[in-house]
Amino acid sequence: MRLLQSPQSAILCTLITLVLILSCNGADASDKVALQLAWKHQFQFAGYYAALHQGYYRRVGLDVSIVEGGVGKFAKEEVLGGRAQYGVAGAELLLHRKQGAPFVILAPIFQHSPSILLVRKDSGISNIQGLIDKKVMLLPGYKDADILVAFLNEGISSDQYLRLDQSYNIEDLIKQRTDAVSAYVTNEPWQMLQKGVAPLVISPMAYGVDFYSDCLFTSENEIKHHPERVQKFLHASLDGWEYAMDHPQEIIDLLSRQYKVSKTKAHLEYEAREIRKIMMPDLIEIGHMNPGRWQHIKQTYEKLGLIDADFSLDGFLYHPQQKLDYQPLKQIFFGAIGFIALFAVGSGILFLFNRKLAAEVKERKQAQKEIAMQKQRAEQYLQVATVMFVSLDVDGKVNMVNEKACAILQCSKEDIIGQNWFDMFVTKSAQHDAKNAFKNMITGHTSGPEYYENKIIISNGEIKYIAWQTTPVRDAHGKLVGVLCCGDDLSEKRKLQEQLIQSQKMESIGSLAGGIAHEFNNILTIILGNNEMNMRELSESSPARRRARRIEDAGIRGRDVVKQLLTFSRQDSPALQRTDIKSTVQGAMKLIQSSAPANILIKQNISENIFPVFGNGTQINQVIINLCGNAIDAMSEKGGVLTVTLRNEIVEDRFAGPHPSLSPGKYAKLIVEDNGIGMDEKTRERVFEPYYTTKPLGKGTGIGLAVVHGIIKRHKGFIDVHSQLNRGTTFTLFFPAYNAIRPEQKFVINRV
CATH class of the missing domain: 3.30.565.10 (Histidine kinase-like ATPase, C-terminal domain)
Structure with a gap:
């Protein structure tokens, strides 16, 4: 092989070598940083474990320590004291910012807060209004701000329920020492199910309060002095979360093996499923942050008097372009300028092509994002609806159900989705008509909405009457792919109607019985009176007297029947x-x-x-x-x-x-x-x-x-x-x- 001899070739080799050396030096340099978790090791922080053990942090030159939290060790104090550069905390970071803490939100990992109110399903409490005059166990101060504002949004003041201090012991709810407790949807409902007690979740989101949660944050000092490190840490963390959502079982095994998490595998799997629901990675890009949502959170705190209306969010939300140090990139760029010049023409053509492609990709992503947001809004509307919604595929299997339907059926979504609706919930007597109506809609014999009533059987065996409005669902090509059913529970209305009809029937019969009793009483009076006079004229030994005695006995029995009739018809009114x-x-x-x-x-x-x-x-x-x-x-x-x-x-x-x-x-x-x-x-x-x-x-x-x-x-x-x-x-x-x-x-x- 011949060596390159020309000066141009030598310069080119030198430039390429310089680029490689600079790149290698950048990769070898490792910045040591600490991430302070909000609580103890669990699936709640899965993305950071994935970023560490999949090497995402190492690839961008970061040596990251993940520090477990717990009682007395929280992310706010650790980041503020400089012992950690990054932390995980909730929306209350906004209050700390207002109090002067220089915190900056990098990305909210949970699009919805896991914070809920938990009650026993058998308590008869089904909504937040049911907690009036009840005992409610909450975190101290305003740590449960979203729950407190949910009460205010429903017009329930703090003196209308008895507030207890949080004991962090779910046994207080199970043993009914409290009627409700603030909890995490990812944890405490599972604990209740393991104790054999059915939980019922009351979400603040149903009452117009929707917080971000588990926010990744840092300090203004970190952004000012290490802007490039902030970007690297953020991107590597989000890549870790994407990996964790795609490989939950791998992270669960890692938690049990390396972090010695005491939760069972089944508990961690439950936690992973619930976290996926509030992260919504299939609909929203992980870490997506909407300034309008933070305005909503600020207004929520305003209702509690914790923040001023004129408080500005400037500097609180991270913008990647702020104060970045491009000096290393410039050195690499100028060092490689000679090499780039050799390919200027080809790069120009490639640039134009990539620009056009990027514009198309951006347009497509924007369209996908709009569709995802529309889908999210539609699902939110369905969840807070006061009627039940059930979506069936062409085989009659449930593929979507809202919270109201779960409450009426007394089943969880996991128990309903994937089941055949007619076999599981429709009574045998109503199955034939219900299946025929469904078949007519699926085969296209019915094109518009249909209205009908039928009886369903819920999980405890109780029969309920539901008025249905059904409509066919078609895909983008017009193909019929299922049926959406909207149902209104008429059970209580039917019961009241039956009671009213029974009452009216008894009133009518009572009036008739009273009239008959009066007429019959007049007849008996004549019979008994004349019979008594005849008996006076007959001797004790006379056969006719014995027959008259039988007439008297029958008349007395008839008089007793008349008395009962008058009592039934309320025309015989003894004093109360x-x-x-x-x-x-x-x-x-x-x-x-x-x-x-x-x-x-x-x-x-x-x-x-x-x-x-x-x-x-x-x-x-x-x-x-x-x-x-x-x-x-x-x-x-x-x-x-x-x-x-x-x-x-x-x-x-x-x-x-x-x-x-x-x-x-x-x-x-x-x-x-x-x-x-x-x-x-x-x-x-x-x-x-x-x-x-x-x-x-x-x-x-x-x-x-x-x-x-x-x-x-x-x-x-x-x-x-x-x-x-x-x-x-x-x-x-x-x-x-x-x-x-x-x-x-x-x-x-x-x-x-």
């Missing part, structure tokens, strides 16, 4: 007064105990200090004897247990809401329970109708429970029945306490 219901129940149970068959065991659970009620002791006694008699009849063949319970009850709004005839307040609660033959649904729906009976001919009139219903209505109380075939029946009665209801006052107007 302050009544000791405890004594009434105990007296009735003595009579029932003495006459009950030997194969019936009677249990009494009667509490002390029962509220006195505003009622009639005789009618309450009649109610108890009637219900207990029916219970004994239901267990007469096989025997069983009759349990009578009496206790005080305070009815709240959330229980009284579905029952229009039951007002909030104090009640004496009577429960009559048996384990007899029970009733089917059809019988249970008609059990209070007069003359409806399942007993054999001659063993029942069918008027007893109708009379019970009438007595309870007159006492302004409430009665409910639950029953299953071969599993028994339970009647629950509420009698208003005496201090809750008073006799109506009558006012006399004197006319002059």
